[in-house]
Amino acid sequence: MAVTCLLLAACPSKRVEETPVKEPSFVKSDWQTLPEWTQVGLASSLEALSAECVSLKRKEQWQQICAEASLLDISNNEALRLFFETHFTPWQLRNDDGSDQGLITGYYEPLLYGSREKSERYRFPVYGVPDDLLIIDLAELYPQLKGMRLRGRVEGKRVVPYHDRAAIDSKHAPEGKEILWVDDEIGLFFLQVQGSGRIQLPDGSIVKLGYANQNGHPYNSIGKRLVEMGEMTVDQASMQSIRQWGVDHPERLKELLYSNPSYVFFREMPDSLKSAVGAMGVPLTAGYSMAVDRRTIPLGMPVYLSTTWPNSEAPLNRLMLAQDVGGAIKGTIRGDFFWGFGAEAGKNAGSMKQQGRMWVFFPHGFTPTLKTASR
Incomplete structure (x- = not known):
């Protein structure tokens, strides 16, 4: 406002008290806060993490995490849970108004019919x-x-x-x-x-x-x-x-x-790819990879998602990996759930329009900050 006053020279002299504008934020959380954390299966979440370790392991903060992940027995869910609790801290995302919910949609790999040659x-x-x-x-x-x-x-x-x-x-x-x-x-x-x-x-x-x-x-x-x-x-x-x-x-x-x-x-x-490739350059894991706004969530981070199944009130709590981005995926609490390939995946993706909460798992010692330049 001060700059505007200087330019226009037509502002009232009386001081106006302005309400401080809140910013979106990460709030440090604990494992007990995560819905169903002790019950969720983590094998596919670890597989998604291992896939991205091909690139993440070059970063110092991920070297030990990726090394230990490669040694875990994916059939031992208790060991997997202890692994995440040992190496990460959950931070809950909050909107600028203090609320903790946002829009969760879905996407998938569609099948179309085509040709190398144009025809009628x-x-x-x-x-x-x-x-x-x-x-x-x-x-x-x-x-x-x-x-x-x-x-x-x-x-x-x-x-x-x-x-x-x-x-x-x-x-x-x-x-x-x-x-x-x-x-x-x-x-x-x-x-x-x-x-x-x-x-x-x-x-x-x-x-x-x-x-x-x-x-x-x-x-x-x-x-x-x-x-x-x-x-x-x-x-x-x-x-x-x-x-x-x-x-x-x-x-x-x-x-x-x-x-x-x-x-x-x-x-x-390549024909050898089993799944779509996300923004990290690694194949996505159906049901465990998601697209996010990278201004808020760095790619590669585990994200605990608490939402509901498409067209349902049934809880869907799952540890996802932020491995993709999308033109429509903008906002603090905003996610796009990758359902995979096929008719069932398309049905779920096409009807998913749920509210959800997110906790981002940051490696211990890392304090997250939000990139709010465009907001």
Whole structure:
């Protein structure tokens, strides 16, 4: 306010008492506070941790943790629990208003049908990264912006925003970058939202696709857009209901999809991969990996999640690993639960819209801080 007054020279002389603004925070917790901590199975959680140790073990604070994790008997749940209690301290996340709950959604690997060649049936392209997409690491110019990147393209002597979804879909398609062609337009949109998936070719073979890059535009929820249009209620909005709306209103589908300007580009992944690869570069573990906002939770951290099963009040308490990020996953207490591959995974992911609490396990001696620059 003081700066504004100096610029406008039109502020009242009377001092105004301002209410301090609270910031989101980590609150040191204890093991007894975690719901069902002594009952949850930890074998798959340890397997997810071991997978990321390929990269984490290079960091000093993780060396002993990863070394001991490799020696544990995953069938001994008591030993696994003691391992986490010995090496970590649970810190509970709180919102800026002091509340401890946030939104938990789900994602998965969808299966689409496609071809290497365009045809009347297979006419919707899956693109790789365009040659003219620029990725500028802002930290090279401004160290305080570490972790922030700018995406755009060159126009004359200027760097301008890259094309949005509508432009890519029409006059600015990255010709020559088609990886595959699929037969389902809204399925392709959901593939971009999920960030990875599998395409079955006419001969029955499977091509695995992973996230390669994005056009730099913000993600806008088409479910939220449909609610704003009065087409469905918040409670009705799910991946399944959105798909059905598209089937019922084909003439309005493009308009809906274009309301989300974000566009994801893909790359082919090795056939040997058993699961999607997250932002850490390691395969995700179905039911135990999650996407988070890395401004709040550093990638690789164990996160104890207390929520409920999709469309249910039944408790779902589980030790997850923060191994991925997503364009829509923004906020202090915000998580995206990876359900894996297949129809059942898609059903759970599409209907998951729960409230949940989070405790982040930080290695002993580490005091967490929140990166609140963008809030």
